[in-house]
Amino acid sequence: MPVLAPPAEHSQDTRVGAPAWREATRAETRKAHHVTERCGQEAVAMWQPKESVRDPNVAHHLCRAAYIQPWRFRVEMLRGGGHMEKPPPGEGVTLWKGKMKPPAWHARLPLPLHRDARALQTAEVVLAHARGARLTAARLGRAQRQINGQVRQLQRQREATDRRLSEVRKGLLVNQQSVKLRGYRPKSEKIPDRADSMLTWEKEELKNMKRKMEEDMEKSEALLKALASCRDTLAFCCKERLQAVDLMNQPLDKVLEQAGRHSWVNLSRAPTPRTQGQKTPPPDPVGTYTPECAAALNEAKLLLVESKDTLAEMAKNEAEMREQQLQISDRVCASLAQKMRETCELKERLNMSVGLMRGTIHRCTKFKQEMYITRGLIKGPLSKRHLETREKLDRPLVRVYQRHVGTQLPEATRLAQGTDKLQRHISHVEKNLNELLAMQKNLTWSLNCKKIGFDVDHNVVRLRLRQRHPHVCYEQAQRLVNDWDPRTPPRGDTDAAPE
The missing domain is CATH 1.20.1260 (Ferritin)
Structure with a gap:
């Protein structure tokens, strides 16, 4: 005789399976779903840049909109009241038809042409x-x-x-x-x-x-x-x-x-x-x-x-x-x-002085010679043959006796006084003539010195003008200084003054 199970308690759940059994199956299903979603996201993320990975805090249906939002054109208002759409800045291809500008794609995995790309x-x-x-x-x-x-x-x-x-x-x-x-x-x-x-x-x-x-x-x-x-x-x-x-x-x-x-x-x-x-x-x-x-x-x-x-x-x-x-x-x-011009002026003055002094010396010399002749005439003749008929035998000598009237004659005294005075004048003229000759010698020596000084200054100027010519080099001037020895003027003519 068959045995009948006791009737189950009346419940709203009509499922026969056990809840633990169903929960275990649901857990396995959820786990498989999570693994499938994670693997799918990871597989896709390997081909996408890091910025394109979905944010886990954003809902799944909102991820795409949030990711695409920065790609869309921006609307800018103009001053006139209109507006203008501009693509967002950055790299990428601008899609004017879709009003979008996706950023440049950078994959994190090597593409099939990776070797060629690396070679390029x-x-x-x-x-x-x-x-x-x-x-x-x-x-x-x-x-x-x-x-x-x-x-x-x-x-x-x-x-x-x-x-x-x-x-x-x-x-x-x-x-x-x-x-x-x-x-x-x-x-x-x-x-x-x-x-x-x-x-x-x-x-x-x-x-x-x-x-x-x-x-x-x-x-x-x-x-x-x-x-x-x-x-x-x-x-x-x-x-x-x-x-x-x-x-x-x-x-x-x-x-x-x-x-x-x-x-x-x-x-x-x-x-x-x-x-x-x-x-x-x-x-x-x-x-x-x-x-x-x-x-x-x-x-x-x-x-x-x-x-x-x-x-x-x-x-x-x-x-x-x-x-x-x-x-x-x-x-x-x-x-x-x-200095040369001044020397030339002094030379002219010295030359004129020497000329005037030369005339004076000639006149003084002639006057001295005439006074010598006069003195000879006053002294009288030297021989009896030179006496004239009116001359006495004893003249110009006069024998003087105390008891003779001849002691009162003035002739001998006057002749002696005249001869002495003439001799003093002759001595004075000779002294002046010697002084004139000495001064003439000094002037002549000074004139020669001025001529030599003028010639030296002229040679210095000529030398300076010739040496400063560009064709005259330093070596030529140096050889001139080392080798050139001009003849020294005689000491008696230039250095020593006449006495």
């Missing part, structure tokens, strides 16, 4: 490095050419300054020659005058000019060495950059112009009228523009500025020295010419 990227890096090396080499080469130009200009200016320095040194030698030549004047003409002061002043000025130009030469020599060292550094850096460039399909100048520059240091040329090109990259130890290149180019820029100022200063000093030396020489020659 490597090729771009290599080409960029080659272009950078070529551009840096072009900049280094341009800076090197500018440094070479400055070196050539500095060398030419140094040659001009050296020529001027040689002229100044030659001026010192000419001054020494002038002083030495004026030393051969007579003693009476060696009284210090303004011409000697001008020669001393010229010597001091020429020494100051020589010292200043030697300082310019030393400064330019140090700058020239620095420019040469910088040029060698630039050449070495340029050679290193060119070693990284195998194929150069464009000239370096063309590459530099493409970069928007005519000069790396931007000194020698005006800026290009084209749009400004690449800026100066920061120094990179592992890149093409290394710190050594940056230091070399900065040094070149500083040296170019310094050399430009030095060249201008040297050119200015050289022009000033040339004008100053010419003015000094002209002033010295003018003072010597003035």
Whole structure:
């Protein structure tokens, strides 16, 4: 007989399965759903950028709208009352039809063409490095050419300054020659005058000019060495950059112009009228523009500025020295010419005095000779044959006796007094004549000294004008000073005054 189960309690749940059994199945289902959703999201997220991953705090049906919202166009109001839609800023392809601009897609997994893409990227890096090396080499080469130009200009200016320095040194030698030549004047003409002061002043000025130009030469020599060292550094850096460039399909100048520059240091040329090109990259130890290149180019820029100022200063000093030396020489020659004119005036006065004194000496000599004749006549004849018939035998001697009337005769006394007076006049005339002759000798000696002084000053001026000619070099003037020994005037004619 069959056994019947007891009737179940009356309940609203008509399901037969146990709740625990159903909950276990539901848990397994939810777990499978979560795993499926997570794996699907992770699989898709590997092909999407990080920004596109759904936010877990946002509802699933709102994720897409929240993700697409930044892509839509923005509406901007205009002043006139209208509006204008603009795409959002940033990279990406603008979809004008859909009024959207999705950002650039960046996958986190390698795509099927990853190998080719990496090869293209490597090729771009290599080409960029080659272009950078070529551009840096072009900049280094341009800076090197500018440094070479400055070196050539500095060398030419140094040659001009050296020529001027040689002229100044030659001026010192000419001054020494002038002083030495004026030393051969007579003693009476060696009284210090303004011409000697001008020669001393010229010597001091020429020494100051020589010292200043030697300082310019030393400064330019140090700058020239620095420019040469910088040029060698630039050449070495340029050679290193060119070693990284195998194929150069464009000239370096063309590459530099493409970069928007005519000069790396931007000194020698005006800026290009084209749009400004690449800026100066920061120094990179592992890149093409290394710190050594940056230091070399900065040094070149500083040296170019310094050399430009030095060249201008040297050119200015050289022009000033040339004008100053010419003015000094002209002033010295003018003072010597003035001394020559004064000497010529004194020569004329001395010559006139000597002429007048010569006439007086002739008259005094003639008068002395006439007085000698008169004295001879007063003394009487020396022989009886010279006596006349009216003369007595004993005349002009008179025998004097105390007892004779002849003691009262005045003839002998008057003759003796006249003879004595005539003798005194003759002695006085001789004394005056000797004084006139001595004075004439002094005037003649002074006139000869003036002539020698005039000739010496004239020779000094002629020597200075000849020696300052540009064709006369420093060595010729030096040989003239060392070898030239003018004949010393005789001491008896110039140095010693007549007694």
